[in-house]
Amino acid sequence: MPEPWLILRVPEGSVFLYAMPLGEHLKKWPLKVLGQILKQEKIHITMSSSGKPYLPPGMGFVNWSNSNGECVLAYSEECDVGIDLEFYKEKNFEALSKRFFAEGEIAKKAETFYPLWTKKEAYYKCMGGEFFSVLKSSSYPNAKIWNLQGLYKEKHEIALCVRSGLINFNAVFLEDGV
Numbered sequence: 517m518p519e520p521w522l523i524l525r526v527p528e529g530s531v532f533l534y535a536m537p538l539g540e541h542l543k544k545w546p547l548k549v550l551g552q553i554l555k556q557e558k559i560h561i562t563m564s565s566s567g568k569p570y571l572p573p574g575m576g577f578v579n580w581s582n583s584n585g586e587c588v589l590a591y592s593e594e595c596d597v598g599i600d601l602e603f604y605k606e607k608n609f610e611a612l613s614k615r616f617f618a619e620g621e622i623a624k625k626a627e628t629f630y631p632l633w634t635k636k637e638a639y640y641k642c643m644g645g646e647f648f649s650v651l652k653s654s655s656y657p658n659a660k661i662w663n664l665q666g667l668y669k670e671k672h673e674i675a676l677c678v679r680s681g682l683i684n685f686n687a688v689f690l691e692d693g694v
Contacts, residue, residue: 518549521588521667524676529594531678535667536587546580546589553591568641579641581674588667588674596679598642600634604671618654626671634675635661642677 520532536545577596580589584603609629623629640650664674
């Protein structure tokens with residue numbers, strides 16, 4: 517079984533986060549690691565119209581994200597999850613945030629923009645709904661979201677969203693970075 521990068525212990529269960537090792541194939545790795553986690557050779561995943569992956573009933577909840585050739589995966593037996601990974605790139609953050617974010621969330625710098633963007637995308641990937649409605653909202657009902665740091669040397673943001681009621685947690689870090 518692969519070693520998780522981070523384990524979040526929440527009252528209703530645990531969320532395991534995995535980082536793709538060097539040399540793995542970006543498109544094949546999520547299924548490979550899920551097969552190892554679930555001890556199954558073949559995993560049948562269905563995708564919603566918005567691209568949200570669903571495991572068969574009773575097998576848990578999964579979500580993954582990739583950016584800049586890297587991939588992270590969140591898995592829980594007990595609770596729905598969403599995750600987003602973004603590496604920093606120069607963009608017109610003010611124009612993007614005016615177009616997509618709620619009033620009061622205008623970001624002029626990457627350090628302000630990316631934490632907001634990843635939180636919104638992780639929320640959407642966990643909870644579903646209309647993507648642009650989620651972006652324009654400054655609230656995240658029925659969920660808890662964490663911004664995580666330190667996995668990669670390059671500047672990045674990782675946000676993890678867990679469906680409602682899972683507010684208290686303990687984090688167990690298993691590696692210093694990839």
